[in-house]
Amino acid sequence: MTRYRIAVIPGDGVGPEVIREGVKVLRAAADAVGGVDLDFVEFPFGAEHYLMTKELIPEEALKELSRFDAIYLGALGDPRVPPGVLEQGILLRLRFYFDQYINLRPVKLYQGVPCPLVGKGPEHVNFYVVRENTEDFYVALGGRARGSSSAELDLLRSLYEAKFKLDIDVDRDEIAYQLGVISRRGAERVIRYAFELARRKGKRRVTSVDKANVLTHVYGLWREVFESVARDYPEIETEFAFVDAVSMWFVKNPEWYQVVVTPNMFGDIITDLGAMIQGGLGLAPGGNINPDGVSMFEPIHGSAPKHAGKNVANPIATILAGQMMLEELGEKRAADVVEEAVAAVLREGKVRTYDLGGKSSTSEVGDEVVRKIENK
Ligand code: IPM
Ligand code: MN
Numbered sequence: 001m002t003r004y005r006i007a008v009i010p011g012d013g014v015g016p017e018v019i020r021e022g023v024k025v026l027r028a029a030a031d032a033v034g035g036v037d038l039d040f041v042e043f044p045f046g047a048e049h050y051l052m053t054k055e056l057i058p059e060e061a062l063k064e065l066s067r068f069d070a071i072y073l074g075a076l077g078d079p080r081v082p083p084g085v086l087e088q089g090i091l092l093r094l095r096f097y098f099d100q101y102i103n104l105r106p107v108k109l110y111q112g113v114p115c116p117l118v119g120k121g122p123e124h125v126n127f128y129v130v131r132e133n134t135e136d137f138y139v140a141l142g143g144r145a146r147g148s149s150s151a152e153l154d155l156l157r158s159l160y161e162a163k164f165k166l167d168i169d170v171d172r173d174e175i176a177y178q179l180g181v182i183s184r185r186g187a188e189r190v191i192r193y194a195f196e197l198a199r200r201k202g203k204r205r206v207t208s209v210d211k212a213n214v215l216t217h218v219y220g221l222w223r224e225v226f227e228s229v230a231r232d233y234p235e236i237e238t239e240f241a242f243v244d245a246v247s248m249w250f251v252k253n254p255e256w257y258q259v260v261v262t263p264n265m266f267g268d269i270i271t272d273l274g275a276m277i278q279g280g281l282g283l284a285p286g287g288n289i290n291p292d293g294v295s296m297f298e299p300i301h302g303s304a305p306k307h308a309g310k311n312v313a314n315p316i317a318t319i320l321a322g323q324m325m326l327e328e329l330g331e332k333r334a335a336d337v338v339e340e341a342v343a344a345v346l347r348e349g350k351v352r353t354y355d356l357g358g359k360s361s362t363s364e365v366g367d368e369v370v371r372k373i374e375n376k
Contacts (some may be wrong), residue, residue, distance in 0.1 A: 003037040004329055007068040011046040012086065013303025014313035014362075015074025021315035021366025022072065022322040024336060025341070028370040029326065029334045033081055036334055041068070045090050047078030056089030062097050070325050071098075071296035074318065075303035088140075094296055100288035101186065103131035104324070105266075105271045107254075107302060112347040113279035120254060125277055127257040128201070130194040131267025133288055135186045136218070138264045142178035152177075182218040182263065187225040189257065193291070194261035195233045201262050203258035205237040206230070209246045209266055222263060247273060271300060282314025282355045285321035287328060295328055297321040311361040314353040316342060341372035 008023065010016035021041055030036040038342035043065075065071060071094065076086045094100070109115050117124075145153035154173050161167075191208075198206050208226045212219035223240060229293045230238045241249070244267040249256065250273055262270065275284035281301035288296040299317030307313050319342055326335035345351060351368040352358030360368075 001035055001037050002331075003039060004069040004331075005039045005041065005067070006041050006325070007065050007071045008042045009045055009071065009073045009090075010042065011074040011076045011090075011303065012048075012078045013075055013305045013308040015046070015076070015303055017309075017362045018299060018313055018315040018318035019074040021362060021369075022318040022365050025319045025369050025373070026322045026326065026334075027337060028339075028373045029337045030331075032337050032373050032376065033331070033334045035361065036331055040072075044075055046332065047086055050081060050086065050089075052055060056086070056130050057093055062094075065094075066294055068294060069329060070074050071294060072322065072325060073296055073298040075299065075301065077303040077305070079305050083224040090158040092138065095288050098288075098290055098294045098296065099134060100290045100293070100296060101132065101134045102190055102287075102289040102291070103133040103267060104197075104289055105129045105131060105267075105274065105284065106320075106324075107257075107271070107278050108185050108283070109278045110283070110343050110346045112349045113283065115277060115279060117251060117277055120277070124255040126216060127254070128194075128197060128203070128259050129267060129271050129274055130190060130197060130259060131263065131271060132186065132190045132264045133267075134264070135182055136264035137178060137186070139179065139181045141181065142176070144174060144176040145357045146172075146174040174292070180215065180218050180263075180265070182221050184221060184225055185292050187222050188229060191229045191261055192232075193225050193289075194259050195229060198236050199233065199258040201259075204235075205239065205256075205258045206233075207260045208240050209243050209248075209260055209262035209270065210240065211243050211266070212240070213242060219263070226261070243270065246270060247307035250274065250277060275300060280314075281317065282353065283316050283320070285319075285324055287321065287324040289328060295325070295364075297325040297328075311363060312354055313362050314355050315362050315366050316346070319366070337373055338369075338376070340376075341369045344372045361362060 010019040029036045077089050106128050109122045111122050128129040212223050212224055275281045282299045284302040298321050323335045323338040345368050351360045
């Protein structure tokens with residue numbers, strides 16, 4: 001019997017409802033394959049806990065989480081808390097603390113799921129986005145400045161005077177700036193992961209998505225690293241694409257893409273687009289992965305406060321995040337059992353939530369996936 005300790009953070013909004021179905025399905029999959037024992041331990045972090053205690057996620061909790069095999073997260077964000085507080089204080093804190101430098105987001109359209117792209121089906125939408133997860137514009141370096149006394153402002157002002165036509169009045173005009181940072185090592189490790197993933201999954205092409213024509217410093221370095229890593233994988237075809245162009249090509253020719261690797265910010269943006277072409281946010285899972293540490297799995301959708309507590313949210317994204325977790329833990333058979341059950345439920349289309357045009361509840365979808373697992 002292999003035992004895994006999984007930390008569960010249901011979080012806010014629809015988070016607890018979708019996580020409940022995920023846990024239910026993972027338990028059923030573990031029972032079905034045998035030899036796998038999942039021990040789930042719940043943690044309260046999120047809006048409610050923050051409003052009660054003013055605590056986001058304390059250092060001791062992070063230490064405690066580091067003794068788990070993985071983290072299973074619902075969603076974070078609540079209208080009672082200013083935007084960014086919970087997202088930065090909990091979600092990004094976890095990603096950075098555990099150095100989960102890969103954000104793996106499969107874009108896969110399952111049979112039976114309506115696709116908004118005319119003439120495209122499951123054979124056209126099946127690729128991976130590997131999003132860098134710890135650098136770029138997410139490093140939180142920056143500030144705001146006004147008034148003549150600030151050294152930052154003086155520097156920015158002289159840059160403005162030297163390069164641009166706009167005349168900044170230091171007493172009246174405010175400047176805000178934010179730095180994007182890419183390190184050679186940071187780019188190397190995620191790009192290498194993308195090539196290894198391509199090998200493992202039998203994909204033949206890796207696309208680097210960036211904006212090296214404008215943000216020449218950061219993405220110039222990124223491209224250099226991409227080229228050097230690519231040399232170790234001669235059997236894999238490579239290409240560069242700009243992020244604006246890729247936003248068009250994902251819609252026009254999704255079948256072209258196999259593995260896409262991209263810096264943090266663009267990865268954030270293009271995976272919401274990816275989610276739509278795989279049938280919506282209710283179907284899109286993600287893994288925040290540190291191959292040598294504690295990884296965290298979550299749906300890529302948010303907490304959807306307006307649907308909270310109604311038992312209507314689609315739990316499939318969260319269930320598939322659980323499937324990714326099993327795979328990352330090395331339990332491929334259990335992972336396959338989950339995916340096959342989800343695929344069967346989607347293919348039959350009898351039990352589906354409102355976002356897929358159905359009337360079923362969150363828990364009915366979870367129960368149906370469990371039934372499929374048990375009947376195999
Ligand atoms: C995501 C989310 C987060 C991100 C937010 C909530 C901080 O949009 O996981 O894609 O930007 O990474
Ligand atoms: Mn996002």
